[in-house]
Amino acid sequence: MGIYLVIEANNGLIFMWDRKTSLFIKLSPKYKGRVCGLCGNYDGNANNDFTTRCHAVVVNPLVFGNSWKDLPSCPDAQSITSPCTANPYRQAWAQKQCSIIQSDVFSSCHSIVDPAPYYDACVFDSCACDTGGDCECFCTAVAAYAESCNQASICIRWRTPKICPLFCDYYNPPGECEWHYMPCGSPCMKTCRSPSGSCSTQMPPLEGCYPKCPPAQPYFDEDTMTCVLKEQCGCYDKEGRHYNNSEKVPTSENCHTCTCSSMNIQCNYDAQACTCAYHGNKYPPGNTIYNTTDGHGNCITAVCGKNGTIDKRSYPCPVPTPTTHMPTTITGNQPTTTFVFSSTTPEPHTVTVTCSPCEWSPWYDTSFPTLGTPGGDSETYEKIREAGHKICAKPSQIQCRAEKFPNVTIDNVGQVVQCNVAKGLTCRNEDQTGPLALCFNYQVKVLCCDYSACPTKPTPSTTPPTSTANSPTIPTTTEHFTKTPCQETLCYWSPWMNSDYPEYGPGGGDDETIKHIIQKGFKTCENPVEVKCQAVRYPGVPLKDLVQKVTCNNQGLLCENKLQYPPICLNYEIKTKCCKMVKCNTTTKPTTPSTTIPTIPPSTTTVTTPSTTVPATPSTTTTTTPSTTTETTTTTQTPTTTSTTTTPSTTTETTTTTQPPTTTSTITTPSTTTETTTTTTSSYYNTFNY
Secondary structure, three states: OOOOEEEEOOOOEEEEEOOOOOEEEEEOHHHOOOOOOOOOOOOOOHHHOOEOOOOOEOOOHHHHHHHOOOOOOOOOOOOOOOHHHHOHHHHHHHHHHHHHHHOHHHHHHHOOOOOHHHHHHHHHHHHHOOOOOHHHHHHHHHHHHHHHHHHOOOOOOOOOOOOOOOOHHHHOOOOOOOEEEEOOOOOOOOEOOOOOOOOOOOOOOOOEEEEOOOOOOOEEEOOOOEEEOHHHOOEEOOOOOEEOOOOEEOOOOOOEEEEEEOOEEEEEEOHHHOOEEEOOEEEOOOOEEEEEEOOOOEEEEEEEOHHHOEEEEEEEOOOOOOOOOOOOOOOOOOOOOOOOOOOOOOOOOOOOOOOOOEEEOOOEOOOOOOOOOOOEEEEEHHHHHHOOOOOOOOOOEEEEEEOOEOOOOHHHOOOOOEEEOOOEEEEEHHHOOOOOOOOOOEEEEEEEEOHHHOOOOOOOOOOOOEEOOOOOOOOEEEEEEEEOOOEEEEEEEOOOEOOOOOOOOOOOEEEEEHHHHHHOOOOOOOOOOEEEEEEOOEOOOOHHHOOOOEEEEOOEEEEEHHHOOOOOOOOEEEEEEEEEEEEOOOOEEEEEEEEEOEEOOOOEEEEOOOOOOEEOOOEOOOOOOOOOOOOOOOOEOOOOEEEEOOOOOOOOEEEOOOOOOOOEEEEOOOOOEEEEEOOOOOOOOOOOOO
8 A cells, every 4th residue: 555565454453564664563442551562552651661571661771672582592682882873974964864854844743743753763774774775764764754744644745856756657557647646645445455445444544656546447456556357356365365266266175166256255065075184184085095904803994985074884804715625536456555635725814903013102301401510401211200201111212302403313403412222311511512501402202112012923724634645754834924014103293383473452362273273384183192382482381380371282272361461371382292003014924834744544565475576566646735835746666675585484574654554455475585675755845935
């Protein structure tokens, strides 16, 4: 508006900035006597404006200014140095230029607004501007006095082509003259940002360049500095972002789409715009969000349904059914009877159980750095346990960080710190260097592992026995290796977040709720498991010791001025603990030992032959188990045995197994010599599937 950028808040606060060095702050009358700070208390009495933070009225401006420091670490100002003393070559020029304030140009205002403080401020600023922009400080100082006169209903036309001119013709298109300079222009006009053309009654007429929009184009576009039609204005959201007509406008309301239409944002229900939010991620309808089990044989599937709802379905997990094939036993007149058994070994089935063998603790901060040579910060396990926190006896890992630098590694903080997984963290002031040998406030968290937390056990699977006649018993063991998936809960603390500054008035306060923090662009989860709150100026001090009534829970922090005395909230900040389920690291373990034992049908054979040598017929038996894990091949030949007798007698050779006899064959002939030759060779292969 004119040469000023005006921001009018809905709580009665108005900012006016000339885009250079002047800033005006105007308050609604409801704030009279209810504010404090460097701008005074707005009670109409200038004698008590130098009120410190401790509510003490002082005379020294240094004491007053130092009391309102934003950070205690900032050093106090010791003296006020006059820029005209530091730059004496500027003083004469500054006094001559600023004399316009005390000249006849402003004579009609001298009796209403005292020019003396404005003249002193003009000289002060003009002497200080010695590095370029000499006229900027001078012009804005004179404009400040003219604005004060303007607010007192005294309009002064003080600018000339030689003294702080404004060239409004710059905005005029060729051949047109719609822009003009006005020392006390119209306070409000129809703009694209303010279509109604109405504004606060506290807004005074402001000097500057003003257009005169024709009836055919009644709205002034402040971005393009042109007069436009209503349809050309577009729309502005609550954050001030501009959208053209018919352009889609982002919205946080689920299942809705918004469009800019003739300076208005219209939102309608749209089923295609529905999404499901889960752990900070968004899923379109029909998409599977997660698959898991309950640890008792039931599977759970979550799918994004209509209207952004998450549909969960529980059902028994499928288990493979083993099958067994028994082929026909073939027997004949051959000397060797062969029995062949084949079976299908069921695949090992492992029930997935959600487990967390290792889990990180939250960040622990049980002590605050103490001053002095023996002082420092100590976050040892002993002190953490003394503070009432439960921590495992032997942590596997440890992480340390400085509270004020949460994203900086401990090695890059610049202090000597002992971060020991066996004891915790120790920082001593005497080990630090610099003008302020003081340890930062540190935090630690540890990784604790409890492997008994995973109850998943291997399901034994035994291959049915395979038998081969006339072959020795050879136990074959096959180990099946499977990966046991699991899930663990990963939790982490966010840095301290401060999204709001306390607003004045009975309806104001400090809003640090989760919803407000997310709206302001901070990254955190919507449903934290824990929230910590503290005052920015008093870090580490419990809320109960601040003597203010605030609400601090898992929804964030809320402080209302009307509940406080004096009626103003402190500036608060919060940090959140967010947890999410992630896949934990899996380790290859043998889960299904399988044993294959070929068994020989026990038999007893008695053979008596003539003196001629009769080699036994070799017998070959092959057993194949159709399984993905085991293949066994056995080849059997008759072992060689020689027996010689000199008398006509019957020689009998008997071989008996330990099993009960099932088959007996006897052949007897008049013979004096018996020679039986048998060769046995067995080989087997074990195949391990991983």
